Amino acid sequence: MANKNWILMVTAQTPTNIAVIKYWGKRDETLILPINDSISVTLDPEHLCTTTTVAVSPSFESDKMWLNGKEISLAGGRYQSCLREIRSRANDVEDEEKGISIKKQDWDKLHVHIASFNNFPTAAGLASSAAGFACLVYSLAKLMNVKEEQGKLSAIARQGSGSACRSLFGGFVKWIMGNEANGSDSMAVQLASETHWDDLVIIIAVVSSRQKETSSTSGMRESVDTSPLLHYRSKEVVPKRILQMEEAIKTRDFPSFAKLTCTDSNQFHAVCLDTSPPIFYMNDTSHRQVLLLSCFSVLLITTL
Amino acid sequence: MANKNWILMVTAQTPTNIAVIKYWGKRDETLILPINDSISVTLDPEHLCTTTTVAVSPSFESDKMWLNGKEISLAGGRYQSCLREIRSRANDVEDEEKGISIKKQDWDKLHVHIASFNNFPTAAGLASSAAGFACLVYSLAKLMNVKEEQGKLSAIARQGSGSACRSLFGGFVKWIMGNEANGSDSMAVQLASETHWDDLVIIIAVVSSRQKETSSTSGMRESVDTSPLLHYRSKEVVPKRILQMEEAIKTRDFPSFAKLTCTDSNQFHAVCLDTSPPIFYMNDTSHRQVLLLSCFSVLLITTL
Numbered sequence: 001m002a003n004k005n006w007i008l009m010v011t012a013q014t015p016t017n018i019a020v021i022k023y024w025g026k027r028d029e030t031l032i033l034p035i036n037d038s039i040s041v042t043l044d045p046e047h048l049c050t051t052t053t054v055a056v057s058p059s060f061e062s063d064k065m066w067l068n069g070k071e072i073s074l075a076g077g078r079y080q081s082c083l084r085e086i087r088s089r090a091n092d093v094e095d096e097e098k099g100i101s102i103k104k105q106d107w108d109k110l111h112v113h114i115a116s117f118n119n120f121p122t123a124a125g126l127a128s129s130a131a132g133f134a135c136l137v138y139s140l141a142k143l144m145n146v147k148e149e150q151g152k153l154s155a156i157a158r159q160g161s162g163s164a165c166r167s168l169f170g171g172f173v174k175w176i177m178g179n180e181a182n183g184s185d186s187m188a189v190q191l192a193s194e195t196h197w198d199d200l201v202i203i204i205a206v207v208s209s210r211q212k213e214t215s216s217t218s219g220m221r222e223s224v225d226t227s228p229l230l231h232y233r234s235k236e237v238v239p240k241r242i243l244q245m246e247e248a249i250k251t252r253d254f255p256s257f258a259k260l261t262c263t264d265s266n267q268f269h270a271v272c273l274d275t276s277p278p279i280f281y282m283n284d285t286s287h288r289q290v291l292l293l294s295c296f297s298v299l300l301i302t303t304l
Numbered sequence: 305m306a307n308k309n310w311i312l313m314v315t316a317q318t319p320t321n322i323a324v325i326k327y328w329g330k331r332d333e334t335l336i337l338p339i340n341d342s343i344s345v346t347l348d349p350e351h352l353c354t355t356t357t358v359a360v361s362p363s364f365e366s367d368k369m370w371l372n373g374k375e376i377s378l379a380g381g382r383y384q385s386c387l388r389e390i391r392s393r394a395n396d397v398e399d400e401e402k403g404i405s406i407k408k409q410d411w412d413k414l415h416v417h418i419a420s421f422n423n424f425p426t427a428a429g430l431a432s433s434a435a436g437f438a439c440l441v442y443s444l445a446k447l448m449n450v451k452e453e454q455g456k457l458s459a460i461a462r463q464g465s466g467s468a469c470r471s472l473f474g475g476f477v478k479w480i481m482g483n484e485a486n487g488s489d490s491m492a493v494q495l496a497s498e499t500h501w502d503d504l505v506i507i508i509a510v511v512s513s514r515q516k517e518t519s520s521t522s523g524m525r526e527s528v529d530t531s532p533l534l535h536y537r538s539k540e541v542v543p544k545r546i547l548q549m550e551e552a553i554k555t556r557d558f559p560s561f562a563k564l565t566c567t568d569s570n571q572f573h574a575v576c577l578d579t580s581p582p583i584f585y586m587n588d589t590s591h592r593q594v595l596l597l598s599c600f601s602v603l604l605i606t607t608l
Contacts, residue, residue: 226567229574232536259580263530266582270533270574276563277598278570280591287584294581 014135090144133160134167318439394448437464438471
């Protein structure tokens with residue numbers, strides 16, 4: 001470690017995921033613990049994804065990060081949680097080719113540089129933070145030779161952005177809300193792999209690539225505080241839908257899958273509207289798309 | 305009654321009413337019995353109103369009606385209910401000046417002609433059916449010398465259009481959902497007269513005067529059948545809001561009145577969105593208006 005000129009890098013690519021039973025509302029803001037289970041489909045990494053390179057060098061004087069080429073602050077609690085959790089699990093790293101040897105205890109003194117790129121609009125409702133934090137945690141874990149299994153990594157990514165935990169698996173993924181106060185059992189599990197339902201195609205129609213007017217974080221906080229309907233949804237509606245959705249995925253039952261996805265997405269938007277002041281994530285164009293989809297579902301249900 | 309040339313007419317004017325705690329969902333489609341109480345403000349009859357003239361003559365061969373100058377069918381159950389209920393309560397009518405004498409039992413053989421005009425867009429979300437049926441029932445009751453008190457008349461108007469029962473009173477009106485299976489106790493009561501809160505001004509901003517894509521009748525039927533949130537709203541949310549709104553009206557507490565009105569309107573739209581297929585009664589323009597109003601309420605709450 002005397003020579004300060006070496007640099008060690010890891011690059012990873014992580015797709016975004018789209019919830020089919022929605023996550024909306026936290027019971028713990030710091031640990032990011034949700035008020036209900038959720039289920040998502042992880043997209044093909046060839047399409048919407050984040051590519052992150054993490055680098056470590058004794059010449060780096062502080063942790064730094066660039067998002068889409070622009071430096072951003074790592075001071076926020078969410079970045080700090082992920083960095084802290086990964087660092088605390090770091091192990092010895094040997095790169096014989098480069099002649100680099102990092103001891104477990106060295107990681108506390110070393111700084112990282114992180115460069116992250118999204119190949120799709122950021123903060124526009126396409127789960128950029130999910131892909132971003134999943135990729136950050138995964139690439140840092142690789143760099144630091146963390147040996148945790150994927151589920152444990154997902155619980156770390158969750159502390160960056162809730163839905164990020166679901167992006168650490170391909171295919172169909174369930175985020176189990178968990179019961180523990182410390183969040184240790186709030187993590188993602190894979191329900192079915194990406195090969196399970198090969199002919200399922202997801203089409204993303206970008207209605208607007210502008211940044212959302214209300215971030216998910218503040219939106220769900222306001223919903224938890226003010227929407228009477230959200231609490232009924234999380235306690236009474238979602239648990240039943242989770243079981244129905246697991247069954248629909250297992251049996252590749254497209255009519256049920258499509259119907260549940262549409263109704264749950266609409267209910268999420270309904271809860272946003274029940275929030276004070278109300279949150280509108282849809283506009284006239286997305287209204288028309290949703291109505292078109294409703295017609296399709298009905299068609300599919302009656303013809304399949 | 306031998307001379308067939310006489311004609312007797314009554315003209316009445318009834319304002320529309322705007323619900324501040326919304327009616328959405330019936331427990332009986334035929335009798336029009338709601339799943340929750342609602343509260344409305346009756347507008348000034350100088351502004352949005354229906355003007356209806358009802359005429360009776362032995363020369364009329366059938367009941368007929370014209371709405372905004374265009375003949376419409378009276379065959380529907382709702383018109384038939386109102387006509388039947390009023391006819392069954394008709395009394396002797398004497399017009400000495402014209403030399404007309406109608407006996408109670410004659411009304412079953414006489415036919416009426418009805419001409420109704422709205423001075424505002426019909427079926428565009430401005431409660432035209434409320435004003436229309438209230439005016440129809442009121443003018444028929446006058447013509448046929450019906451002696452029922454206003455509350456009983458409101459229960460008849462309710463069978464034409466639920467919210468019509470509220471337009472038979474001025475000021476602040478509550479439609480009590482009632483418990484009886486025959487609907488006899490589902491009627492309107494006046495909470496406070498039009499003079500109670502003199503400086504309250506209601507501004508109606510017409511975003512679109514096009515007819516709604518989903519009628520209230522079929523919309524609320526679909527919500528009752530498919531929205532899990534509606535049932536929670538009607539059972540758990542509305543009863544509390546009714547009490548809060550009664551208190552806000554009684555004490556002329558504008559911040560509470562405005563806040564409750566906005567949140568309940570938004571929750572009604574939320575339930576529409578939770579319906580399958582979803583119902584959208586708002587567009588981008590009304591979204592902007594709602595957000596502007598939210599800001600105003602907040603301002604008023606903090607400054608008053």
